[in-house]
Amino acid sequence: MSAPSSGGASRDGYGAGLLRIADDPRVVIIEADLGKSTKSCHFRSEYPNRSFSMGIAEQNMMLVAAGMASSGKVPFASTFAIFTERAFEQVRNGIARSGLTVHICGSHGGIHTGTDGSSAQSIEDLAIYRTIPGMAVMHPCDDLSAEELTVQLLHYERASYMRTARNKTPRVYDADTVTALRIGRGSVIREGDDVCIIACGVMVNEAMNAAEELAVNGVQASVVDMHTIKPLDGELIDAMAATCGCLVTAEDHSVIGGLGGAVAEHLSRTEAVPLEMVGVDDQFGQSGEPLELMQSLGLTSDDITRSAMMAIGRKSG
Amino acid sequence: MSNRIDGMGLDSSELVEMARRCRINIVRMTHEAGAGHPGGSLSAIDLLVALYGTELSIDQNDPGWDDRDRFIMSKGHASPAVYSILHEVGYLSEVDLMSFRTMGSVCQGHVDMKWTDGVDFSAGSLGMGLSFGLGCSLAATMDSSERNVWVMVGDGELQEGQVWESVMAADFHSAGNLKLIVDRNGIQNDDFVDVQMEVGDVPSKFASFGWEVKEIDGHSFDDILEAINWATGIHHSPCAIIANTVKGKGVSYMENNPAFHGKAPDEDELRIALEELS
Numbered sequence: 001m002s003a004p005s006s007g008g009a010s011r012d013g014y015g016a017g018l019l020r021i022a023d024d025p026r027v028v029i030i031e032a033d034l035g036k037s038t039k040s041c042h043f044r045s046e047y048p049n050r051s052f053s054m055g056i057a058e059q060n061m062m063l064v065a066a067g068m069a070s071s072g073k074v075p076f077a078s079t080f081a082i083f084t085e086r087a088f089e090q091v092r093n094g095i096a097r098s099g100l101t102v103h104i105c106g107s108h109g110g111i112h113t114g115t116d117g118s119s120a121q122s123i124e125d126l127a128i129y130r131t132i133p134g135m136a137v138m139h140p141c142d143d144l145s146a147e148e149l150t151v152q153l154l155h156y157e158r159a160s161y162m163r164t165a166r167n168k169t170p171r172v173y174d175a176d177t178v179t180a181l182r183i184g185r186g187s188v189i190r191e192g193d194d195v196c197i198i199a200c201g202v203m204v205n206e207a208m209n210a211a212e213e214l215a216v217n218g219v220q221a222s223v224v225d226m227h228t229i230k231p232l233d234g235e236l237i238d239a240m241a242a243t244c245g246c247l248v249t250a251e252d253h254s255v256i257g258g259l260g261g262a263v264a265e266h267l268s269r270t271e272a273v274p275l276e277m278v279g280v281d282d283q284f285g286q287s288g289e290p291l292e293l294m295q296s297l298g299l300t301s302d303d304i305t306r307s308a309m310m311a312i313g314r315k316s317g
Numbered sequence: 318m319s320n321r322i323d324g325m326g327l328d329s330s331e332l333v334e335m336a337r338r339c340r341i342n343i344v345r346m347t348h349e350a351g352a353g354h355p356g357g358s359l360s361a362i363d364l365l366v367a368l369y370g371t372e373l374s375i376d377q378n379d380p381g382w383d384d385r386d387r388f389i390m391s392k393g394h395a396s397p398a399v400y401s402i403l404h405e406v407g408y409l410s411e412v413d414l415m416s417f418r419t420m421g422s423v424c425q426g427h428v429d430m431k432w433t434d435g436v437d438f439s440a441g442s443l444g445m446g447l448s449f450g451l452g453c454s455l456a457a458t459m460d461s462s463e464r465n466v467w468v469m470v471g472d473g474e475l476q477e478g479q480v481w482e483s484v485m486a487a488d489f490h491s492a493g494n495l496k497l498i499v500d501r502n503g504i505q506n507d508d509f510v511d512v513q514m515e516v517g518d519v520p521s522k523f524a525s526f527g528w529e530v531k532e533i534d535g536h537s538f539d540d541i542l543e544a545i546n547w548a549t550g551i552h553h554s555p556c557a558i559i560a561n562t563v564k565g566k567g568v569s570y571m572e573n574n575p576a577f578h579g580k581a582p583d584e585d586e587l588r589i590a591l592e593e594l595s
Contacts, residue, residue, distance in 0.1 A: 028459075049459070050459070052455060052490070054482075054486050055482075055486065057479075057482035057485070057486065059444075059445075059448070059478070059479040059482060060448045060451075060479055060482035060483045060486055061448075062448075063445045063446075063448030063449045063451075063452065063479070063483070064448050064449070064451050064452035064455070064483075064486070065452060066448075066449050066452060067438075067448070067449040067450060067451060067452020067453040067454075067455075067456065068452040068453070068455060068456045069452075070430070070437070070438075070449070070452070070453060071452070071453050071456030071457065071460075072383065072456065072460075073456050073459070075452075089442060090445060090448075090479075093439070093441065093442045093445065094439070094442075094448075094449065097431075098429075098430055098438075098439040099430075099431050
């Protein structure tokens with residue numbers, strides 16, 4: 001697949017996606033003083049009568065969204081990923097348990113958010129929202145896929161959490177290829193049969209770089225953009241396990257409970273193959289440039305390459 | 318043209334009788350379940366009876382009517398009060414009431430909109446209902462609907478920070494169709510509110526956030542009906558009725574007794590309660 005070299009941040013895609021679904025009068029946005037950051041601000045500028053500021057009060061925001069959903073609206077509520085966590089119980093009890101379709105977007109997820117430091121670097125959001133019954137969890141890798149998945153959420157009738165990233169990453173998709181994406185179905189963006197790298201978010205680009213590095217050494221890697229962590233595309237994981245015989249997960253998130261955890265859970269109940277997990281190893285970040293932090297915490301393409309070789313080395317026979 | 322329905326159209330004597338029947342069902346269902354929260358149900362029931370009996374625009378044949386008034390019981394442990402009212406409305410049967418808190422029952426331990434026709438909010442975790450009500454209120458305004466959104470919270474619940482997030486937001490958004498009732502019974506789970514953490518001058522607190530406020534006797538139907546009439550006449554801002562009530566009202570040994578916040582009457586206690594309420 002061709003990969004245009006530049007693009008926007010996935011949060012830009014969220015903002016663009018909201019504008020594309022704005023013709024549906026049920027769509028409302030709810031903010032907690034971070035609309036300029038999450039990019040719901042563009043919707044607010046165009047549709048102020050369907051945009052609601054709740055101030056810096058995330059718990060209230062989640063339940064206001066729930067009340068609107070119960071009254072026939074399709075609310076998109078956003079703030080930083082880390083601050084959605086403050087309202088975890090509200091999401092659990094007030095939204096998901098009630099069977100209400102509220103779409104939550106947490107931007108600035110992961111250590112990639114950079115110099116703001118560890119207080120802003122959500123590395124557990126994917127894990128905690130995965131545990132809520134029936135809740136979908138997504139983490140797109142570029143602006144175009146975030147836009148496409150946001151558009152698809154309009155007709156996705158269950159509570160969802162989408163993590164977006166602060167910083168721009170190279171586009172993985174173009175305007176044509178992105179339309180093939182579907183919530184809940186992983187996307188194979190490179191094919192190889194020695195190892196499969198399953199990545200999400202900003203780590204998809206690192207995975208593609210790792211695959212290039214591996215190819216130089218004669219190792220052919222598949223790369224899957226697992227933009228939906230829940231419901232997890234188990235069929236695709238099984239197929240890649242059968243084809244490649246080992247897997248590597250890569251996420252800008254704790255290795256506990258996120259994409260790696262989800263894949264490990266799936267493998268434990270199916271055909272077990274060697275699995276290596278690239279992610280944050282049970283520690284907090286700090287202030288720094290994204291690249292510095294990724295190097296410090298082991299989230300680079302080199303780390304994926306090493307993990308791929310370890311996984312291949314663990315294959316039997 | 319308005320499509321409002323003015324409650325169940327009951328007069329004062331019918332309200333008194335309905336409240337008596339509801340109190341009987343509250344003690345019966347909590348006794349049958351061997352669990353539940355009779356105290357806060359009995360303090361709230363006169364307010365619910367007046368609201369459903371005279372004001373709430375709901376369709377007794379269609380609990381899911383889109384344009385109904387909403388009633389959000391934020392203090393979700395007072396579920397026996399809600400179920401007893403929904404029985405009077407016709408949404409729940411006697412069998413439903415007596416299945417309270419059992420597996421598969423439509424009468425879950427705390428009110429739950431997924432389980433029960435006529436329940437507009439899934440409660441059980443305090444502090445969330447007013448926010449939910451604000452969402453319903455904003456949606457009603459978007460729809461240019463006349464429907465009102467009524468929310469009930471407990472006074473202990475006012476200790477939850479989220480309540481004040483929503484109080485501030487409701488004023489900011491001029492939620493004139495949002496009507497709050499505070500069941501000021503003075504008792505919470507562990508003890509009296511003034512022992513656990515006194516919530517202070519509640520009317521002044523709401524007023525300072527820009528709300529219209531009225532303080533009443535929550536067991537006087539004259540007071541309650543006047544307050545409902547007052548509240549429905551307010552359209553420019555949210556309003557709060559601070560209803561001074563007695564926890565366990567109507568059952569002598571439960572009245573003002575923290576022990577019956579979350580304890581069901583045993584056999585002897587049930588007999589006494591039924592004698593007093595009959």
